[in-house]
Structure formats: C-alpha cells, structure tokens
Amino acid sequence: MLKAILFDMDDTLIDWGDFSGDWDQIEKPYIQRVYEYLCTLWQIDGGVEAYAKEYLSRSRAAWFQAHNNLVAPHVGRVIVETAIALGIPKEKLNMEACLKAYGWGLIKGVTLFPDVINILKLLREKHIKLGIITNAYQPMWMRDYELEQYGLLEFFPECRFSAADFGHLKPHPEIFKAALDCLNVTPDETVFIGDNPTADIAGAQAVGMKAILRVVRRMTPLISGLIVPDAAINTLDELPAILSDWYPGWDQ
Incomplete structure (x- = not known):
C-alpha cells in the first residue's frame, strides 16, 4: 500500500536547468553580507577578498571530504571556521547570527518545474x-524560504530534511530512515523521486524503497548500468501511471 512519497529538491522539484552561473558567483553577495556583519565584531585584515578566498577554500575542502565520507558540509560551520582562521575569537561568534547575515534567496535562472x-x-x-x-x-529553514516563494511549503508541513541539519548526505541510509520515521511509514510503503542516480536512486533502494529517476538535462550518467532505477520519468505527469502499476487502487 502506498502511503508516502519522498522527493529530492534541486533538479527534482526546482529546475536549475537554465542557471548559467557558477557557485562562487552565487555566493558572492552572501559572503559580502557575512563579511560586513563580522566587521562589526572584529577587524579582518585583507578585506572582503581575504575573507572570500578563505571561505571558498574551506567550502570546497568540506565538499571534497563529504564525497568521501558523506559527512554533510554546513554553511554556518564554514562561515564560523573561516572567521576563526582570520583571527576572530571564537567566543565572539554566534552561528545563528552569521547565518542570518548570510541570508538566502531565489537564484536567477532557477525556477519551479x-x-x-x-x-x-x-x-x-x-x-x-x-x-x-x-x-x-x-539548514532547512533557509531552503524553506525558497519553498515558500515557489508555493511548495504547504505541501510539506512536517517532513523536510536538509543534509546540513542532519549531518549526513544522501546516499547515507540514516537520512532516508529518519524521513521514513518522520512520516511513520515503512520503505515498502514509500517511493523516492530524485535526479541523482547515486545519491537518490541507489540511496533510496538501499533502504528498501522503490526509486524513480527524474531525467533532467543535468543528469549524472548511470555508472556502467550498475545503478538501475525502478522507473524513470521525464515529467512528474508520468507518475500516476507508474504508481497505479505498482500500487493498484492507490488513487481511490
């Protein structure tokens, strides 16, 4: 019996296909705001350029390590560690205040499917x-702003997991299990939909869920056919027919 569907967010619900920039450029105004806030706490030698260089270096290092151990990077942690590295005393730093200074918003070229x-x-x-x-x-409260702006937040009142909050990236099994527990459902009662073969498809299947690959322009190639989704779709309009095949009468 079908009871729940879990979705990936980026390139599954939100379309990054027309985004033409790079992540460093996306973060530039947010880094600037953090720098201005930190300057109210302490003098930072080298100006915003020095802060941005250190921040981006630490961010890249965190993501590189995460791909090996699935420990999720957290923007707040990178902000604070960068500030400490540039001489700001740890006791002067509050991660929540830093995150509020960083802020978050809609990205130009990114839209709702x-x-x-x-x-x-x-x-x-x-x-x-x-x-x-x-x-x-x-953290999820920052991504919630996007969900609200796109009119999606009302559809996900309880179960929204950001890897930054949870501590592990997909395909780590614990983040999938936590979502199942949150919805009080079992893997065989749940379908996962995502665009990343490794993180979404292999990760969901490993805990016993059926997994549907959303095929997008930026899709990661399947690795030698070793990761095989239970179904693949080009649009979510194809979903009801697949669910009817797997769970007859689900929509009654």
Whole structure:
C-alpha cells in the first residue's frame, strides 16, 4: 500500500536547468553580507577578498571530504571556521547570527518545474504523505524560504530534511530512515523521486524503497548500468501511471 512519497529538491522539484552561473558567483553577495556583519565584531585584515578566498577554500575542502565520507558540509560551520582562521575569537561568534547575515534567496535562472504543483495537489488529495530530503549546504529553514516563494511549503508541513541539519548526505541510509520515521511509514510503503542516480536512486533502494529517476538535462550518467532505477520519468505527469502499476487502487 502506498502511503508516502519522498522527493529530492534541486533538479527534482526546482529546475536549475537554465542557471548559467557558477557557485562562487552565487555566493558572492552572501559572503559580502557575512563579511560586513563580522566587521562589526572584529577587524579582518585583507578585506572582503581575504575573507572570500578563505571561505571558498574551506567550502570546497568540506565538499571534497563529504564525497568521501558523506559527512554533510554546513554553511554556518564554514562561515564560523573561516572567521576563526582570520583571527576572530571564537567566543565572539554566534552561528545563528552569521547565518542570518548570510541570508538566502531565489537564484536567477532557477525556477519551479511546471509539473510540480499539480502532482503535489493530486497526491495530497489522495492522502499521500509527502516529504523532502535535500543534500543542501544550508539548514532547512533557509531552503524553506525558497519553498515558500515557489508555493511548495504547504505541501510539506512536517517532513523536510536538509543534509546540513542532519549531518549526513544522501546516499547515507540514516537520512532516508529518519524521513521514513518522520512520516511513520515503512520503505515498502514509500517511493523516492530524485535526479541523482547515486545519491537518490541507489540511496533510496538501499533502504528498501522503490526509486524513480527524474531525467533532467543535468543528469549524472548511470555508472556502467550498475545503478538501475525502478522507473524513470521525464515529467512528474508520468507518475500516476507508474504508481497505479505498482500500487493498484492507490488513487481511490
């Protein structure tokens, strides 16, 4: 019996396909705001350029390590560690205040997939529980701003997991298990939908869920065919038919 569907967020619900920048450019205004806040606490030698260089170096190092051990990077931790490295005493730093200075917002060129709202409305009408698991660098309260702006937050009232908060990236099994526990469902009652073969498909299947690959322009190639999704879709409009095949009568 189908009881729940878990979604990845980026390139599954939110479309990054038309984004043409790079991550360093995305973060530039946020880094600037953090720097200005930190300057109210302590004098930073070298100006914003020195802070940005140290921050980006530490951010890249955190992501490089994360790909090996699945320990999730956290933007707040990188901000604080950068500040300490540049001489600001640890006791003067408050991560929450740093994150508020960093802020977050909608990214130019990033939009909501046009098929998302209708399928979420259908699933909610059929009393299917919904959740999100994202490998985000930011805590979930920051990504919630995007969900609210796109009109998605109301569909995910309880189960929203950011890897930054949880501590592990997908495909680590514990973040999937935590979402299942949050919704009080079992793996065989749950379907996961995501765009990343390793993080989303292999990760969900490893804990016993069926996993659907959302095929997008930026999709990571399947590795020698070793990762095989239970189904693949180009649009969420294809989802009801797949669910009817797996769970006859799910929409009754």
